Amino acid sequence: MFFANRRKFFKTISGALAAAAPALAAPSRKRSKLVIWLMPEALRYDTLIAAEPWLRSGGLRRLMEEGSFFPDCSLNASSFSSSALATLQTGAYPAGHGIVADRWAQRSVIAASPARLQATTLSEQVRLADTRNRTFWISSDTHLAELGAGLGKPEESSLYGTDSKGKFQLSAGPPNTWLTSFAAKNAPDEPRTFEWRAMHAAAGAPPLRSFRVDAAQPQESLRGWQASPFGLSYEFDFLTALIRNQKLGRGPAGDLVTVVLDSFGKLARAEGGDSPLMRELLLHLDSEIENLLAFLTADGVEATLAMTSLHGAPDTSTGGHRVSGQALATSIEKALATHFGPNPGRRIETYIYPFLYLKNPEKVTREMRLAAGKAALAGGPVQAFYTADGDCSHTGEWAQRMRNSFHATRSGDVMLSYLPGYLEDTGETRGVSFGSLYNYDVRVPAIFWGPGFSDQDFEDRIAAVDVAPTLARVLDVAAPSSSVGRVLAEVFTSGMPGPRGDRAAR
Template identity: 25%
Template sequence: MSTRPSPSTLTLCLLLILGGACSLACSGQVAGENRPDTKGETPSDSSPRLILLVIIDQARSDYLTRFRPLFHGGLGRLLDNGIFFTQAYHEHARTLTASGHATLVTGLHPAHHGIIGNQWFDREQREDVYCVGDTVHGRSPGHLLGSTLGDWLKKSDPASLVYAASGKDRSAILMGGHEADGAFWYDQATGQFTSSSYYGDSSSSWLTAFNDRKIPDQSFAAPWSPIPLEADLNSFGIVKLDEGAFTTGFPRALGGPSAIPGPGFYTDYYASPAGDRYLAHLAREIVQRKSLGKDDHLDLLALSFSSLDSVGHAYGPESREVLDTLLRLDLVLGELLSFLDREVGENRTLVALSSDHGVLPLPELHAGLPEKSRRFTTGDILCHQAAGARLRERLGDGDWLLDDFYLNPAAIAARGLDLHKVARQLADIYEDCPAVRRAWTATDMEAGENHSDAFFQLYVNNYQPQRSPDVMLQMKPGILPYARPGTSHGSPYSYDTHVPVLLMVPGFGSGRIEEKIHTVDLAPTIAALVGLNVPAGLDGRSQVDMMQSLMDLSTRTEAAESRSSPTR
């Protein structure tokens, strides 16, 4: 007989958690054995039957406040009916897609879940490693060292279903975790969604039928034009970009001058708001094909919307293009939430929303940045290129570097040199470059001592000994480390680390929490809300108590207002 608690027990567990205590019904009793497949049966009570995790790639937290008056769809609904943690931050230094997604679903920093970036250098194999690369399956979560929210759910009840989808393979795969039933991502060459043999579902007939609908092709030869707005865009911080002689504004064509859809069109389709709508089409297909949220087994659907990242890189957070992408995503999410109300039932879906990282404003606009903000100059590039030669000047001729920032320990040992001292010399060379604030070494990270530098802990949280380089650079705030147009992310500064965390929980209230939390807190908070055990040693912790305090305050305020109102 299964030991998984009934939904009524989970509801009781949630009440006990919110009251600040949890009975044995919420501890060791949660894990269950295999149960007969009951997909399609009617759920026995009104507890949540589906967790919808939404990650918006490159969504700065200020987008939700800055553009709030313009959101009337899903983002507006979540802000009206959910709890918004306004001061949520990633606490690792390299704010990149893979690191951020893994952090949000594991409750661990990159130092512990192992995804230190989108790729890294393997010292043993002497080759670059892609974060979800796999020599057998092509793509898999094999490099992920920690377990995820989906893995915890599957451990609790193997009959639960876990699916993930995104425009990016790394986003989908890392969100799904090791035990996902399926993960799907967009192929920019074909305009179709694909998967990996790791999941055994890549050639599924339903996915083939979905791709055969050729949804992207329906947008071929149609321009991307912004939603008309009567609002004063300047009041929302939107500026008209200086597009120069070689670019044009709206309307924007997707793809080149070809008479038929091809890779150029499919790539531009992905890098426009249309890519997010396509993902939502797939999400609805998964829900219906796999009967998510249809029975007493809690399911998870994790979606990462990637279009904003491409648009933000190209045009920056002050652009009409970014605003339009968010407004269209707002509509897409509204339609998706209404669909789930119909398919799963109203108040049957727990929704969590966050982001993998923010983005640096265009340095030329100095929007909230230091006046010395700028992108790399030719001098900056040459200074970095000279690092290898300057190290040889100090040590003599030799292959001292295996790759950028990765030293050659064999060559250093053969000369009788100390690896840590050589790393410090390389760091000193980089610190002579004007754009570099500090060069951190592996020795700095391994010392693990309290450090007066406010950014030290973020680099410690990003350091994994087998994968991280010997030297890690911290640029000065507002410095964009390339010279081409557009902007990027990846720094430890608030414009990259400050992201939204928003939870809409059935039966719960709404409001804003201004206290600071970290993104490692999201997964354990969701787990606590649905009564899941979490592994020992997480870096994050549940913030349900903080949520309950907000609700208690709201209840007391409403009661006081009721007592003070005149009798009719």
């Protein structure tokens, strides 16, 4: 609180001095030709704040102190990986961009894909603005890279995903020769033993994890390797190789490279957002960012960096916190039969969390949807519901989050939200899943660093839909077609930048 008050005091003094000073011409905004957007998949804001005392001076701490730091950037909508990525990239909510979950139903089960997007992405806007602009995507989940690249032809953006052995490969885009050499020198499937040690552990301390990558159990060992500092380092090694070999930031126009750091998502799925291993992986991210900044300086590349976590993650779950979607749908079906009388056949077409689809849409009434929502509240660990008619069990911000998440033709008849900590039962005996509307899933940190950004902390909450239009402003391109976010004008330097203050006092 002292830190926030002191910053407010200095801002007041600075504003008074600026008002008394002679008018000055606004400085021209400096731009870099390379923008790097880092997206750790499941990094919560509280994980970053808790690890702050252990951060290096040249890594995340440098970004936070020299750039614009928002500890509270909210998705304000569903936090499924596909939905969250589309929200960040389009500056629109699922109600507008159409990616309501990782999968949903429209007569059959539909998976999220670029063809299902109903809005352009930032990557598309960059390519549309100037044919010389280049966009690149790095993600071990090729699906997310394709979704972020947008509706245009895949070959218009260079997409790099991983194969079954964990090696990066070109999924779409112009062919290149350096990739083969990189894959040969950085083979994650080479048989060896890895020991994950705590970043600040005493000499001789046992490893946090030890696992061997071998051909006997390729997928299991690969998952462990990817959800570790070794997988994270591989992602950054590939990023620096891409910058060097593709000469990013040195072309006639601008380059945008987006990196989805899947190592965080894989670890969070297995261990939960509250795992001590998540903090340890964050400290390794800190080290990788320090190395990246040093590389850019040595290579003579001036870059802008943005970092926004894709979404958060719930705490470690137990078997008692898992919800059987089939059992929930059955209880709602029985309640509807009691309310409206027997019916030949089922009234529910299907339930794909979090959406309930009723049969014969042309005959479904508002009363039926309300009855289904109320039955869900009474018959299972359900916190809230929202219907296609706009009826909601809650008001205020919670209702707004559900409204932002609900698409008129893709979200069925009723959207449900489970109680905090409850997850859809996917058959896994451990681990967590993403997608809820709770703060542990939707609140993430955001950082903007580079030429033209002010060095300030902003305690006011911003929306994830604000990130794309802000970066579009940096890149001098139009905001995505359906963007409802605002340009975060406060992050840009003015004639009199505000003082920064001591972060340790916060």
